[in-house]
Amino acid sequence: MQDPIRIVLAKIGFDGHDRGLKVVARLLRDAGFEVIYLGLRQTTDAVVAVAEQEDADAIGLSIHNGGHLTLAPRMVAAVAERELGVPVIVGGIVPDRDIQALLDAGVAAVLGPGTSGADVVAVVRSTVAPE
């Protein structure tokens, strides 16, 4: 049997609530993922340290405060520096015009606010390379 996919979910930055991220956590749980839930106010360093201990297959970030163009590349760089080799997926409020910039910066996928539940699961799954 294959291992369940393990994903770290965190919200980076100082903005308010994590309702959306909780919904994503439940979606992924119901699709058979093991979700390591970190919730609010995380830093990229903290997330990377957790991904390392948890041997996570992917990192999912929720960014709502408009900081995605700095925070997401910083996360990608931190993952590369520690040689974790895991995809970084960004959700939250990302304007369409910024999506390509994030992908160019090494983000594996961007999930906008309109993404359906089924798409969230499918996209996350597709970013995790089979062993």
Added chain:
Amino acid sequence: MSLRSLTVDELLDQASKGDRRAIGRLLTLVERGGEAADQVAKLTHPDAGQAHVVGITGAPGAGKSTLTGRLAAGLAAAGHRVAVVAIDPSSPLNGGAILGDRIRMDEPIQTTEGADPSNVFIRSMATRGQSGGLAVAVPGAVRLFDALGFDPVIVETVGVGQIEVDITAATDTTVVVVTPGWGDAVQANKAGLLEVADIFVVNKAERPGASDARRDLELMLDLGGHPAWRPPILMTTAVDNVGIDDVSAAISTHLGHLRESGEIEARRAVRARSEVATRLHAILLARVDETMATPEGQQVLADLNDGVVAPVEAAHRLSNDV
């Protein structure tokens, strides 16, 4: 460099040099079970047996994770290398899990003065079908941490309404966390509590009813006569870091008691026996399936369906082949 291509030997070598990615990877192998996990078990066994293994159990939401985080932070500040295995339930419906224990742990460890986060390793684990509040991989994970020099190793069980978990079969010292008002919820199970707990913690002690909870526990312990170790009852407000040092002190006092009384050997013998029994059950179960699939097995099952033999006879006929 990808870790996925390293052998168990190489991973252990990296891990013993403090490579946290390698430790994380080894834990995944242990969780997966099978050949690689067996190899990790074999290779770590000789170096294990040094660490104090501490279990933290109690009802859902009692504050186990908050307490564990505070304990780990305090121990790290005192110079220990601490490992935590934090268990949450897998969904029986889809196998998924939300592992939310460490959300309460990372922050105190990062913010406690003198606590070096690199001296604490926390791994979240889903039960993956195991009942009793633990995961199948717990003994293997504990042994790995132990062999790598982490001491203590703290295991947080799933929140259980009834304290009847297998935690005592996995740890040296068991801390049972209750909250004010707990007594109403677990009336029926007080006797079980006594058998499990080495230390009681009344958490959320700032709430009304805390001293009642303590008195309830004292009365219950009084009924238990005069055992060699009477579980202390400690009051904590884990969110505010109140009372944590006392819990830490009680945990090490209990270890002293286990050593002086020789009970530590007895407990570890029970633990080893239980792990062997679990493994043996798994091996036998696999053989049962194999036996049923053989031609003889199929024949007996056919006879069973034809009403020629009763189920118990069918089982006896096949039992020698298992």
